[in-house]
Amino acid sequence: MSKKKCPVCETRTVSAEFKPFCSKRCADVDLSRWLKGSYAIPGRPSDQADEVPGAPDPSDA
Ligand SMILES: [Zn+2]
Secondary structure (H helix, E strand, O other): OOOOOOOOOOEEEOOOOOOOOHHHHHHHHHHHHHHHHHHHOOOOOOOOOOOOOOOHHHHHH
16 A cells, blocks of 8 residues: 555545645645644634725726
8 A cells, every 4th residue: 555645635645746745735734734833823713704894996996
């Protein structure tokens, strides 16, 4: 058994190009997890509104 599974998505096999992940995307996910962990952010749910209230559109002038 030489095929390893990606530790991030755990469904796809590891790509030689992006190992130990299956893709750039999963590598980025792992990196961001690692960075967040090292930033010591307290367990705060990411339920911040992702809407921009009343942003003016300069292209509409
Ligand atoms: Zn993956």
